[in-house]
Amino acid sequence: QVQLVESGGGLVQAGGSLRLSCAGSARTFSSLSVGWFRQAPGKEREFVAVINWSGGSPYLADSVKGRFTISRDNRKNTVYLQMNSLQPEDTAVYYCAAAPVWVPTRIYEYDYWGQGTQVTVSS
Numbered sequence: 330q331v332q333l334v335e336s337g338g339g340l341v342q343a344g345g346s347l348r349l350s351c352a353g354s355a356r357t358f359s360s361l362s363v364g365w366f367r368q369a370p371g372k373e374r375e376f377v378a379v380i381n382w383s384g385g386s387p388y389l390a391d392s393v394k395g396r397f398t399i400s401r402d403n404r405k406n407t408v409y410l411q412m413n414s415l416q417p418e419d420t421a422v423y424y425c426a427a428a429p430v431w432v433p434t435r436i437y438e439y440d441y442w443g444q445g446t447q448v449t450v451s452s
Contacts, residue, residue: 338448376390376434377390388432
């Protein structure tokens, strides 16, 4: 069983930056692809970014390309989501998830989920 804990959310003004962290509890974390999803009030959960087990093949949703970056440090069992040029439409609860498949982008492909961290961007 892999437990995931997100941190780093908060309130930021438009144009600002935040870095989210996703810490995994098990040594197997370093063998899993890890993705980020977000869910805004009244909307479905949507894919944001994913990175494979070795830190390669990062893939981001079109809505965040050029603004967000995903990376990982397997020595720390942690995946990061660097979010720059934040906009009010980025406001959501951000979830990290892990899966034993190659850079999945669909919710059903993920086996493990964190509890989420709130990101609020004010205009």
